[in-house]
Amino acid sequence: ALDLSSSRKPKRKDWTKLIYTTELTPEQILNGDKQEAEDIQPEDDDDFFKVKAKFVEIDDVADRAKESPDTEGLKKWEDEDLLEELKRLFITGTDET
Amino acid sequence: MAQPTSLIQYSGHEHFRSRVVLSILSGRHVKIDRIRSEDKNPGLRDFEVSFLRLVEKVTNGTIIEISVTGSAILVKPGIIAGGPVQHECPLSRSIGYFLEPVIMMAPFSKRPLLLTLKGITTDEHDLSVDLLRTVTLPHLQFFGISDGLELRIKKRGSPPNGGGEVQFLCPVVKQVKTINFTDAGKIKRIRGIAHAVRVSPQFSNRMIEASRSVLNRYIPDIYLYSDVYKGEESGKSPGYALSLLAESTTGALHCSEALSEPGVVPEDIALKATRALLSEIERGGCVDRQHQILVLLLMVLGSEDVGKVLMGEPTLRTIQFLRDVKDFFGTSFKIISANSSDPECKQLVFSCYGTGYINSNRTLA
Numbered sequence: 001a002l003d004l005s006s007s008r009k010p011k012r013k014d015w016t017k018l019i020y021t022t023e024l025t026p027e028q029i030l031n032g033d034k035q036e037a038e039d040i041q042p043e044d045d046d047d048f049f050k051v052k053a054k055f056v057e058i059d060d061v062a063d064r065a066k067e068s069p070d071t072e073g074l075k076k077w078e079d080e081d082l083l084e085e086l087k088r089l090f091i092t093g094t095d096e097t
Numbered sequence: 098m099a100q101p102t103s104l105i106q107y108s109g110h111e112h113f114r115s116r117v118v119l120s121i122l123s124g125r126h127v128k129i130d131r132i133r134s135e136d137k138n139p140g141l142r143d144f145e146v147s148f149l150r151l152v153e154k155v156t157n158g159t160i161i162e163i164s165v166t167g168s169a170i171l172v173k174p175g176i177i178a179g180g181p182v183q184h185e186c187p188l189s190r191s192i193g194y195f196l197e198p199v200i201m202m203a204p205f206s207k208r209p210l211l212l213t214l215k216g217i218t219t220d221e222h223d224l225s226v227d228l229l230r231t232v233t234l235p236h237l238q239f240f241g242i243s244d245g246l247e248l249r250i251k252k253r254g255s256p257p258n259g260g261g262e263v264q265f266l267c268p269v270v271k272q273v274k275t276i277n278f279t280d281a282g283k284i285k286r287i288r289g290i291a292h293a294v295r296v297s298p299q300f301s302n303r304m305i306e307a308s309r310s311v312l313n314r315y316i317p318d319i320y321l322y323s324d325v326y327k328g329e330e331s332g333k334s335p336g337y338a339l340s341l342l343a344e345s346t347t348g349a350l351h352c353s354e355a356l357s358e359p360g361v362v363p364e365d366i367a368l369k370a371t372r373a374l375l376s377e378i379e380r381g382g383c384v385d386r387q388h389q390i391l392v393l394l395l396m397v398l399g400s401e402d403v404g405k406v407l408m409g410e411p412t413l414r415t416i417q418f419l420r421d422v423k424d425f426f427g428t429s430f431k432i433i434s435a436n437s438s439d440p441e442c443k444q445l446v447f448s449c450y451g452t453g454y455i456n457s458n459r460t461l462a
Binding site: 077 | 316412434
């Protein structure tokens with residue numbers, strides 16, 4: 001996992017390695033390994049007790065089969081050219097793109 | 098290698114069902130702690146408790162201990178018994194939530210399973226009973242599970258009050274076949290089921306028309322069916338939905354669906370389902386995203402041979418599932434690009450060596 005940050009150019013993911021040999025969360029694997037710098041707050045030694053900022057709202061339905069609909073992502077299908085381009089995946093379409 | 102009885106531990110409420118299923122199938126004990134321990138209302142939800150009850154009914158000798166606060170559980174798996182089982186699903190999740198994990202275990206029962214589930218038949222979180230019937234069950238056929246496999250939709254039930262009822266019949270197998278499915282083929286037909294309960298039956302037709310306005314350009318073989326349920330059979334709440342599936346020349350299935358929302362016209366619901374189907378087709382592969390884990394699980398349980406499947410990128414759920422499978426069965430997959438010369442290629446080939454899982458619960462006829 002050392003060369004992950006050094007090579008900037010888009011490189012194909014090594015899924016086998018990412019899944020089985022790293023400690024990255026599934027989110028980090030899918031969305032790239034972004035360091036969450038803003039979450040790390042400076043240690044404040046004055047307060048002995050720390051009150052948790054707030055109760056975390058936990059997503060009750062995390063264990064689900066369908067992902068939440070990607071309304072923004074679906075908007076691209078309003079584009080006539082894209083719709084035409086997809087014809088290549090149907091038996092009636094041709095292979096040339 | 099770990100002892101077969103050694104305990105596997107997880108934290109958190111995510112991936113709850115698949116971990117319980119893997120425990121039952123592998124016979125290994127599993128402990129899950131810190132279930133929503135940071136939440137203002139900590140512990141298991143009613144649907145998770147209900148799922149554990151269902152697991153107890155489907156199996157024999159399973160011991161499930163839940164801590165006083167409900168934020169930790171211990172599962173000591175018994176055998177998968179099958180036979181006739183009835184279960185009332187809570188209204189917080191749809192029948193799909195409960196049926197999906199049962200489908201993973203049922204082929205390895207002692208006796209064929211005849212499961213009756215009551216509750217909500219379509220919701221936004223899990224696969225509707227229509228897609229489970231038309232898409233999930235055909236996936237089992239790739240692995241040689243077919244004769245007597247059936248899902249009957251007796252009554253429909255929309256959220257919030259449900260009132261639906263389905264019957265799931267599943268045969269038992271001794272062993273599942275190894276799959277070799279790396280040719281995605283081309284889409285040759287599209288099927289769809291539109292249903293509208295306790296609202297104007299015209300809504301189905303309006304959804305079908307809107308969906309066709311996009312799909313007609315692609316292929317002539319499109320059949321969108323308006324499924325009518327009346328009176329008692331239509332459940333307790335109004336609602337409508339469109340479920341779509343596309344089948345390729347090699348039998349790959351891609352699916353999508355959308356259900357009614359307040360203040361949205363049926364045409365927009367249909368377009369949402371249709372565009373989601375196009376996205377699914379565009380992603381390609383032989384298995385759509387909702388069915389990745391089912392196919393991967395059956396590959397692990399396959400005979401001692403190398404199984405191969407072409408898929409798009411794994412989902413979050415799939416990534417964690419692959420790690421969990423390794424914990425339970427010791428099997429890891431080889432995941433390589435389908436076309437190593439093309440850096441843009443997002444298609445992946447998943448391959449693994451089957452564990453040669455034998456259904457030892459099965460009674461000999």
